[in-house]
Amino acid sequence: MSQVLVNGLFLGCLFAVVAVGLTLVYGVMEVPNFAHAGVIVLAAYATWAAGDAGAPFALAALAGIACGAVVSVLTEVLAYRWVVDKPAASPAVALGLLLILQNTALRGYGGAGRSLDTPYDTVLFRIGPVTLPGVKVALVLLAVLSLAALHLLLSRTSLGRAMRAVAQDREAAAMLGVPIRRQYTLAFLIAGLLGGVAAIAYAPTFQVSPYMADDVLLSAFVVVVLGGLGSVRGAVTGALVLGVAESLGSAYVSSAYQSAFGFLLLVLVLVRWPSGLRSTDARRVA
């Protein structure tokens, strides 16, 4: 049982890092950023390529995170920015961007999966009956550190305050002289950094491939809806709940239906709380 819960925690941390990037962008710009999966893919390939070229893992990881940030900002500057006032267009643009990013990876590296080796691949921690693989411990540490940094940015800095203001009332923030477009770019920059973190945390347990992030993107969207659209704290709560639910379902019912448990949970939550666990405009990006 404790091993199942710990596995759920690992899964929840991965969902949290991806979902917070999605919900942040949704909170500030109201865009369902499907292209986030493509950002994760390119960040994972950048990490793999840097490692393959001989860079130490830490440097390769930084290259991957930087790649995620740059690609994410480019999607905002070159595409999303131009449809911000056209809510019907943004999902189509997001899907188109996802295809472009995935096909960029496909053309550059082919469809075959590549393994991302890390210095902690073979490390195993044992606490009583629970086994903790090094890659999963690293995932939890990265998730906790990056989400703590995000919390500090949003709650303690002028940039974070402006971003929360824009998420709650864009027009009122503009009236006060807050540069709105800069907040969009900043949201995508943070989402891209988190996407890069997700890539280096996630890729070692699976393989780097153009479609590696599809499943996790789907789960992350479940998390975003569970937690309440635009709510960062809701996304973290939703991610942990979903991770544990999927892990329990997979262990005690059938692993073939792992994702189905997430959707079942989503239906149950939405029946009770139709707007998600923490969704009000006042909680946007908070």
Place this chain on the structure above:
Amino acid sequence: MLTVEDLTVAFGPTTAVRGVTLHAAPGTVTGILGANGAGKSTTLLGIHGRVPRSSGRIVLDGQDVTGHDTRALVRAGLALCPENRRLFPGLTIEDNLLVGAHGQGRKVRRQRLRGIYDRFGWVHARRAEPAGRLSGGQQQTVAIARALMSDPRLVLLDEPSSGLSPVAVDEVGEALRDIARAGTAVLLVEQNVRLVRQLCSTAWVIAHGEITAHGTVAELFAAGAVSDAYLGKATVPPDSGS
């Protein structure tokens, strides 16, 4: 202080404000009066660059700021306190105030915050509370304080008494009087006639998007210009080009 010349705002084929010219002087509260839909709020939004202007010239303290975007206008000293307060309900009162000074250095922000807390003591006491928990009158005070955080030379105020109790209206009126006394100009759009009579020295009457009368508030009331505007009797002068 503020001179607006020939301001026209159109939304597609519909002209909401046509050829509005007005002035506001430092240390005074100047009113813009008129019925619902007359174009008062659109005039304020046009001055502040929140709606596209078809024509017009905005001069603030002798500086032509016509081409400035809202951010540059705020930096030039033009603050807008919008209708319905528009506070950020999930942010604390202090965070709401600090957003009003966005782009300023930490030292300046803290200094202005101290000024606000000196002026509105209860705001300091409740600074850590979410703004969404405040009553309407308290929210209006915070909205005015937030506008003051940009250290404006002119505050554009849109219907500050809307939805407030008479006691809260009096408190807001007192705050506005203090602001004007400190030398800041206030351009006030307001439907509450009592508040207008208490605060405004001069006013501009607007009907169907055009200025129909101007003068001291006493003159306008005596001439019936205000009641005509509110009751829909005001007509645009024949030489106005409409």
